[in-house]
Amino acid sequence: MSRVGRNPIPIPPEVKLKIEGNKVEVEGPKGKLSRIFHPDMEISEVSEKAYVLRPSDKWIHRSLHGLTRTLLANMINGVSKGFEKDLELQGMGYRVQRQGEKLILQVGYSHPVEVSPPPGISFEVSGNRIRVSGLDKETVGEVAAQVRRVHPPDHYKGKGIRYVGERIRLKPGKAGKAVGKKG
Numbered sequence: 001m002s003r004v005g006r007n008p009i010p011i012p013p014e015v016k017l018k019i020e021g022n023k024v025e026v027e028g029p030k031g032k033l034s035r036i037f038h039p040d041m042e043i044s045e046v047s048e049k050a051y052v053l054r055p056s057d058k059w060i061h062r063s064l065h066g067l068t069r070t071l072l073a074n075m076i077n078g079v080s081k082g083f084e085k086d087l088e089l090q091g092m093g094y095r096v097q098r099q100g101e102k103l104i105l106q107v108g109y110s111h112p113v114e115v116s117p118p119p120g121i122s123f124e125v126s127g128n129r130i131r132v133s134g135l136d137k138e139t140v141g142e143v144a145a146q147v148r149r150v151h152p153p154d155h156y157k158g159k160g161i162r163y164v165g166e167r168i169r170l171k172p173g174k175a176g177k178a179v180g181k182k183g
Contacts, residue, residue, distance in 0.1 A: 005065030028079030084133040085144035091159030
């Protein structure tokens, strides 16, 4: 059996789980999420824990087992705690400001770039940092990637939008290549 798939998912007391066939609705203090899973996967709730069972050991069922369990666990974590991704701007004159719900980015282009959040996603700005937060882990990650895509980090100077803690390996450039390697 899948090591990930067979683990039970603890359900916090403030979260309500509603299972109707292959459709699951999760409601918690932060909001409500719903998802339709593959019809072969069986999802059940027993004494404050959710379980995902697979019908056979076929390769498709084995691969769906762990995926279904992880998606369900992310839904439960999302409505109870939420998810967030942090980005930072690095570069001379690079600025970000929040205008209503939108982000206004000034990142070296001749014009400011506006980024609008989809429903369920919010932006927080402090200095040169952006925090993308929401209930759905998949959507939070996608929106953070879209913001990063506006001006990804340059591999020569390191300027751009990057995730907090992301390390960019800088290339030497022309002056570094002319000297050559020693050793």
